[in-house]
Amino acid sequence: MPPPFSEHEKKVRDHALLASISFLIVLPLGVLIPRYMRTFTNRWWRFHALINFFIAAPLVFASWAMVVSAKHVAPPRPIDHHRRVGYAIFSLYIAQVLVGAFIHFLRVPFLSIGNRPAQNYLHVALGLAILAMAGYQIHHGLYEEWEERTGNIHPIKDSLKHAWLALIITFWALYGIGLVFLPRQYKQEQEAALGEQDKETS
Structure with a gap:
């Protein structure tokens, strides 16, 4: 029977759990909401901000705090x-939150590509890059880092590795499917831009 978890192992385990919940479940949900909702309702941003900042941020910072505290007991x-x-x-997560706040609260019309502000494209690219990096990082933690840090006295369960794979496939598949709404989104943005031009010229 393996010995109990050491204080260091507990903190590393809690860090991994919080990071996995943040970057495999909460933040992907926050990304999928605008991908699917924005062409049907203007209220999508409230849910996007609620999940990506008010729910995800405490989890991300708690995960960070766990790994920092783990250094003091090893x-x-x-x-x-x-x-x-x-x-x-x-x-990048902190930068992403700041870019999101900039997009929502500060409108910079001269920095646009077509009918969309350039920073919107940056926000999307940065968000997907963060999730891709996080998926890799969690895989590295499951398959290599845990063993290196703990000596693998408490091996990672195969079910956790299977859960990682299932969540990764589910998110990227759903995001790819959600791209079918892009033509509708661009059309709505074009119509909104034309409506603003008509107001300015009337």
């Missing part, structure tokens, strides 16, 4: 690949 380690990627994801 021998010092040099900054490794997993930690570097983690720093990048955490920094």
